[in-house]
Amino acid sequence: MSESNAEPTRSAVDSVFGAVRGLVDEGINRRVVVRDSKDDVVLEVPVALGLVAALAAPVATTIGAGVALVGKCDIKLEDRRKPGSQPATTVDAERV
Numbered sequence: 343m344s345e346s347n348a349e350p351t352r353s354a355v356d357s358v359f360g361a362v363r364g365l366v367d368e369g370i371n372r373r374v375v376v377r378d379s380k381d382d383v384v385l386e387v388p389v390a391l392g393l394v395a396a397l398a399a400p401v402a403t404t405i406g407a408g409v410a411l412v413g414k415c416d417i418k419l420e421d422r423r424k425p426g427s428q429p430a431t432t433v434d435a436e437r438v
Contacts, residue, residue: 378415
C-alpha cells in the first residue's frame with residue numbers, strides 16, 4: 343500500500359495559491375476613492391490596503407466610513423486597469 347495522494351494535494355494547493363494571487367491582483371488594481379461634495383479626492387487607497395487596515399483597526403475603519411457618509415462624501419470602488427472605468431460600486435451618502 344504505497345499509494346500516494348501527493349498529486350491531488352499538490353493540485354489543490356496550487357489552485358488555492360492561484361486564487362489568492364488573483365485576489366491580491368484584484369485588490370491592488372481596484373481602489374477605494376472617497377470624494378467630498380466638491381468632487382475633490384479626500385482619500386484613495388488600494389482595496390488590499392483598505393482590507394489590511396480594516397483587519398488591523400476595525401473600529402477606526404468603521405468610524406472613518408461613518409464620518410465619510412455623514413459628511414456628504416461619495417465612496418466609490420474603481421478599477422484602475424481600464425482607463426476611464428466606471429465605478430463598480432457606489433455608496434451615496436444622500437441616499438443612505
